Amino acid sequence: xxxxxxxxxxxxxxxxxxxxxxxxxxxxxxxxxxxxxxxxxxxxxxxxxxxxxxxxxxxxxxxxxxxxxxxxxxxxxxxxxxxxxxxxxxxxxxxxxxxxxxxxxxxxxxxxxxxxxxxxxxxxxxxxxxxxxxxxxxxxxxxxxxxxxxxxxxxxxxxxxxxxxxxxxxxxxxxxxxxxxxxxxxxxxxxxxxxxx
Ligand SMILES: Nc1nc2c(ncn2[C@@H]2O[C@H](COP(=O)(O)OP(=O)(O)O)[C@@H](O)[C@H]2O)c(=O)[nH]1
Ligand SMILES: [Mg+2]
Numbered sequence: 001x002x003x004x005x006x007x008x009x010x011x012x013x014x015x016x017x018x019x020x021x022x023x024x025x026x027x028x029x030x031x032x033x034x035x036x037x038x039x040x041x042x043x044x045x046x047x048x049x050x051x052x053x054x055x056x057x058x059x060x061x062x063x064x065x066x067x068x069x070x071x072x073x074x075x076x077x078x079x080x081x082x083x084x085x086x087x088x089x090x091x092x093x094x095x096x097x098x099x100x101x102x103x104x105x106x107x108x109x110x111x112x113x114x115x116x117x118x119x120x121x122x123x124x125x126x127x128x129x130x131x132x133x134x135x136x137x138x139x140x141x142x143x144x145x146x147x148x149x150x151x152x153x154x155x156x157x158x159x160x161x162x163x164x165x166x167x168x169x170x171x172x173x174x175x176x177x178x179x180x181x182x183x184x185x186x187x188x189x190x191x192x193x194x195x196x197x
Contacts, residue, residue: 003046003183006069012062016099019063024071025190026106030127031113033060033081036141039173040113041076044182061093063100072190073106079123101130108189109135111182112166116140116154120161128165136166137185144172 013019031037042050050066064076077100078093085093101107110131112124120138128136140158143151151170158168167185171178186192 003044004068004074006067007045007047007050007074008067009050010065010067010073012064014062014096016096016103019100019103020065020073022104022106024073024106025108026065026073026075026104027109027111027186027189028075028077028100028107029111029113030077031079032115032118032121032123033079035079035113035115035118036173037076037079037113040111040139040141040171040182041074043173043176043179044186045074061089063096068190072192074186075100075107077127097127097130101132101134107134109137109185111185112136112138113171114138114140114158116143116146116151116170119154120158135189136162137182138162138166138168139171139178139182140168141171141173143170143177144175 010020011018029037029041031040042048045066045068061078063078066074066076068074077097080090080093110127112127114120114124124138138158140151140154143154146154155168155170162168169178169181171182
């Protein structure tokens with residue numbers, strides 16, 4: 001059973017006027033392309049093909065809104081990756097994200113998905129800057145690709161780099177490690193009360 005049984009895709013936005021009404025509460029997810037963001041979202045929502053953005057050309061550059069039910073939303077933010085993106089595309093991306101982060105009163109926090117083998121990059125620093133005063137939670141994902149000790153060291157390094165700017169945890173979409181911790185962060189930000197067990 002899905003952790004958010006009413007989860008559903010709502011719409012994609014390429015400009016501020018296409019954002020959904022700014023009511024209720026939402027949480028944004030960001031990450032460099034290929035960091036494992038879609039896989040993390042799918043694991044947290046517990047739907048295999050929920051966030052298919054990596055398989056949908058075009059959508060990866062849009063702000064994708066998903067409903068979690070009860071006027072609560074998950075927002076999948078665009079990223080970019082290894083390939084050099086054009087100056088104009090980067091400018092559009094910066095404008096879109098600036099508009100998103102400055103406009104959204106319902107935004108409660110940012111989940112930043114980081115490939116544990118790569119660590120925090122300039123892209124991630126930029127996302128943390130966009131988030132401003134908002135709480136940020138970092139998922140060091142693909143933790144299954146490292147040995148336990150290496151993963152623990154990567155966690156310490158990230159904690160040191162982030163200081164009190166963000167909380168951080170180990171995560172693996174493949175092994176489903178850290179899913180409960182990530183859900184607790186989401187639930188607290190979204191004001192979802194859960195009965196234990
Ligand atoms: N081993 C492992 N691979 C992962 C994990 N999460 C994602 N991947 C792989 O990393 C690649 C990129 O994942 P995807 O979720 O599409 O990344 P996105 O571009 O950030 O949305 C895919 O081949 C995934 O199967 C993980 O936790 N462990
Ligand atoms: Mg993706």
